[in-house]
Amino acid sequence: MTRAGWIRLAVLAGAAGALELACRTGLIDRHIIVAPSEMVGALFAILASGSINGDIIRTLGIIVAAVVLSVIFGFGLGVLIHALPRLREALDPFFATYYAVPIFIFYPVLIAIFGLSLVPILLIGVATAIVAMIIATLNGLDRVPRVLTKVARVHRMGPLAAAVRLKLPAAAPHLFTGVKLSVSYGFIAVIAAEFILAPAGLGRDIADAYADFNNRRMYALMLFVLVIATLVNMLLHAWDLRWAERRGRGRP
């Protein structure tokens, strides 16, 4: 592990240790926060019981579906908008302010239209994540060096071959940033939507535990969501780092 990695681990262990100590000594009321060791114990018990397997599959399934749809359609729309400069000029202000608007307010509308099912959660996930992918695609295509277009012509490549063999790989680092943001936004939107109103899912489980004053369960589930989200992001970051070093972009 690198020196930075050890420092990171030490900071995490120190924070967890301090929280453990504060909870065990009564400095923090255990009705407010349970000790980290208790969270871990409760989480193992919940996972071992298999009681949330269905919720895990449902929530992660919706997140994966939302991210996949966002990446595919976000990339497609990005390419289309990039090819139509006037449309882009018209849409740019919307993209610039999109994340300043609380799009979550449309969740009740989606429930009213599609009912209390997977669909509104999926749609709110896509609505939250897709614009990050569109913006990343536009940025990526903007930064494809013009000389590559000439290289493509020297190699007598058609528009499709030039796009697939040269422009797409050249834009890939920016596209990957879009994928990473889509994953993050997808996680946030789906868990939050489930927390507000959903028939099932990890977010709903956390909300139920909260309503029942079941702190051990609530914190255990929160820990689970945190661990999964962190692991996925670390994996994507490691991949990006490896790629960036190879391509000479420096650390992302």
Added chain:
Amino acid sequence: MSDRGEREGAHARLSGVTRVFAAVAGHASVQALGPVDLELRSGEFFAVVGPSGCGKTTLLEVLAGLQRPTAGTVTFEHQAVGDEVPEGIGVVFQEDASFPWLTVWDNAAFGLRRQGAPGAEVARRVNDALAFMGLKDFARAYPAQLSGGMRQRVCIARTLVLQPRLILLDEPFGALDAQTRLLMGEELLRLWRRTGATVLLITHALDEAAMLSDRIGVMSARPGRFIEIVETGWPRERDSTIVGEAAFGALTGRLWDHLRGESIKALGHSGMAAA
């Protein structure tokens, strides 16, 4: 000179070529080039020098088929050059055009794989080109791990493997320091002698043009035209040691005599534009 005389013949020709960029968004149209007439002899090394903005790159791109001339005709091996870069022409650009997502080996193999060449043939020609360009030990490296000069060599290797008969180089060493440029120039001479290709080099460096070329075309300020074509008279077997010869100094002095007035004109244009 007699052996060269036998090989001489118009390999590529520009006749009455002009290039006018149409007016856009309130800006008047600009005649960047011409009229230009030029015959590139088969197997010669021809350099083009001229003041900034005189249309050197436009000339190269018109010859390559990357830009269509507004008037005039361009031929390569007696075939009209249209909107496509003809087979047999290789271009090396000033900008770093290496593919950062591919290794040096895969960069060099790119064009051959596009053409569907058999694997063994690709391997043979790529290994040969990398060895020739001194990149054999860096075959598995990525461009980001190389210096600017080595990345440019990767681009030259990528062009070289396709065995072009006409190599167009657009200020390929423009971003390199003077010493590296001299050494890269020697490599270019070695490449030219080995391949027997016709080479057209665009450069802003008079010493580079004087050292490398059989003939040097001096261009006027915009719209660029050839105001003189200078025969250097160097033997085919030459290297950077000629920069110490008196004839070299006389040659660069002669080029500068032609170019000085045109460069002042070009600066004047820039000043007026800025005002």
